Amino acid sequence: MPTDHAPILGLPPSLNAALTGRLTARVAAAADAVQVTTNAPYTGAPLAALPVSTPADVDAAFARARNAQAAWAATSMRERKKILLRFHDLVLERQNEVLDLMQAESGKTRRDAFLEVTDIAITTRYYARSAPGLLAPQRRRGAIPLLTRTTELRHPKGVVAVVSPWNYPLSMAAGDAIPALMAGNAVVQKPDTQTAITALWALDLMHEAGLPTGVWQMVLGRGSSIGGALMGNADYMMFTGSTASGRRIARDAGERLIGSSLELGGKNAMLVLDDADIERAADGAIAACFPSAGQLCVSIERMYVAEAIHDDFVAEFAARTKELRIGAAYDYSCEVGSLTNPAQLDTVTAHVEDAVAKGASVLAGGKARPDLGPLFYEPTILADVTPGMTLYDNETFGPVVSIFPFRDVDDAIARANATPYGLNASVWSRNGAWGRAVAARLRAGTVNVNEAFAAAWGSIDAPMGGMGDSGLGRRHGADGILKYTEPQTVAHQRVQGFDPPTGVSHRTWAAILTAALKVLKGVGVR
Incomplete structure (x- = not known):
């Protein structure tokens, strides 16, 4: 087998102290937090020292997110779209920086890292331009033709928890946050610590694009330590990882009666x-x-x-x-x-x-x-x-x-x-x-x-997700953003309701409605 290249003994120029210092400052953790050091897969050398969040840090992050989410949900769809499209441009303009980071943290090739850049550009553009139509009020068929005006509204869930893995550190971190943010939610995310710098880079760029402070936050730590705080505060859980962990999350989400979307293992x-x-x-x-x-x-x-x-x-x-x-x-x-x-x-x-x-x-x-x-x-x-x-x-x-x-x-x-x-x-x-x-x-x-x-x-534009032990829910397409919303039906009844008009007996009214139902079926009304 040809090689094949000897390992790069140094870290890429993009991964310097100024950048890592700025990015690690975005972790929701106390100033005196315990730190954990990650290692570069290419060489095994120390890569970055990252602060570890506590359950109290997670609680505080959700509190800040809830305060920020109301104003973010009230922000016009046009303004949200503008921010996301600016993020799209920044990702493409600064791609060499994040390509270096992804390679340094994950050990993948630059070819594979570049696919994540293209993925996030496509995802951002799609949801920025599709969300206004997908989330707009939709007229639905009313109970009584002409007399019932029915509208379906879409409200953000609130604060979404996103747990993202190490293998695709940009695609899985930003890709799941983007539709949640575009739908008007705040996000508290736990990326895997090994590839946290890449996720924090995406967060930093989103702030540069204009995202308000507090709307998207990141915490770091083991699931065994802060997973309970994430689940206990979340209004919705988005998880990518093992099937065993996904089962526990589905169980806990069910106990809280919140939704979850889980992309799990595969063979x-x-x-x-x-x-x-x-x-x-x-x-x-x-x-x-x-x-x-x-x-x-x-x-x-x-x-x-x-x-x-x-x-x-x-x-x-x-x-x-x-x-x-x-x-x-x-x-x-x-x-x-x-x-x-x-x-x-x-x-x-x-x-x-x-x-x-x-x-x-x-x-x-x-x-x-x-x-x-x-x-x-x-x-x-x-x-x-x-x-x-x-x-x-x-x-x-x-x-x-x-x-x-x-x-x-x-x-x-x-x-x-x-x-x-x-x-x-x-x-x-x-x-x-x-x-x-x-x-x-x-x-x-x-x-x-x-x-x-x-x-x-x-x-x-089409849904992506698994069957069986590979998970629940879908990312991408309409499903990928609608899952982050609560549907609400508003039905306005006009002129005549369901009770008989004055002077008409219930027996007569039942006969009239029966005849009307037969006519509606006969003329093909759904």
């Missing part, structure tokens, strides 16, 4: 049908399995390939995988970066070693690369994976994929669906209609035909 499948373009599908498999070193919720970990093309496809995919440039560089030269933390390296190593010990074959990769840095692991393809192996049905969340041949499409669909998860899937076929028909039978919230995940994820 995503890719189907390569017998008419697929082998070279194109092999390129697609690279894009499906190894971005961000496989540390993304929608990446592919299981691949089902038609027997007729299985050997040719596997040979092509394995050859291309072995040619990937893995390493550390603050430029666009590397194709695969580092894992982010030691726990992920331990999981990936344990999953691969367990599979090999139980009979799996390594077609590419299969080992850590400490020569490149402490957390690098080669992009890995496994064959002969069986149910007794840990990675057969458990999420690895790393650069590892298992390949299985199939003879019958119905069997492949059944095997792809044989998981409690249901987040993302991919289908490859030269016949678009057939590919879409197969896609519709897969139990996943998003399915891509002749693409890995970017087509569905980037279709920002």
Whole structure:
């Protein structure tokens, strides 16, 4: 496998003391807060010292947010749109700064980091320009035609708690806050501490764009320490993370009778049908399995390939995988970066070693690369994976994929669906209609035909989320902003109500209404 670049021993110029000092000052924590130091995945060197918030700090942040939220909700949609579009421009103008930060904190390649910049630009533009229409009062059909004027209004929930993960530090932090803010909510967010500088950078830029103080705040700390304070204060909970944590959050939200949206784990499948373009599908498999070193919720970990093309496809995919440039560089030269933390390296190593010990074959990769840095692991393809192996049905969340041949499409669909998860899937076929028909039978919230995940994820006007153990609720599209609102129905009854007019008996009135209902049905009124 070519390298591949030696680790960058220094931190990028963007990550200087002046910047980190300004950003860490935005953490809602006491001046004398305990600090925690994060480490750079590329090298293991100390990266940033961050203040840790206490439950009292979280309570205070929510109090400030509630004070700020009323004025923010009263701010015109036009002004909110202006702020978000200015944020959009700043993200694009200052992208090199945040690309450095994302790489330094997560260990991903610059190519993968840039996708987060584009994602946030698309998300910001979409909600800035779509929210006025989505949230405007909507006329609804009244109970009695012409006599009942019914309007649906949308009010902000209040203060939304957002808990965002480390693997996509800009997309998951800003991407979920943007629609909540555009809907008139305040946000108190807990980004993962490992990638908090990136999240704080987004907050800093939003303030530069004109967001009022207190409307979006960030707290840092372990969920075991401040999670209860977040849940206890929130009017709505947005969480991205593990299925186990998501279950606890759903339970606690249910106890409080507040809403929650949860994007959780996945064991995503890719189907390569017998008419697929082998070279194109092999390129697609690279894009499906190894971005961000496989540390993304929608990446592919299981691949089902038609027997007729299985050997040719596997040979092509394995050859291309072995040619990937893995390493550390603050430029666009590397194709695969580092894992982010030691726990992920331990999981990936344990999953691969367990599979090999139980009979799996390594077609590419299969080992850590400490020569490149402490957390690098080669992009890995496994064959002969069986149910007794840990990675057969458990999420690895790393650069590892298992390949299985199939003879019958119905069997492949059944095997792809044989998981409690249901987040993302991919289908490859030269016949678009057939590919879409197969896609519709897969139990996943998003399915891509002749693409890995970017087509569905980037279709920002359509909902994105999981089925089963992959979560509840949706981000993106109308669902992605309406979930942050409370619908209210205002019905104004005019002239005649539901009681009989003066002088008309209830029996006669019932007969009149019965006749009217029959007429309405007959003329096609809904």
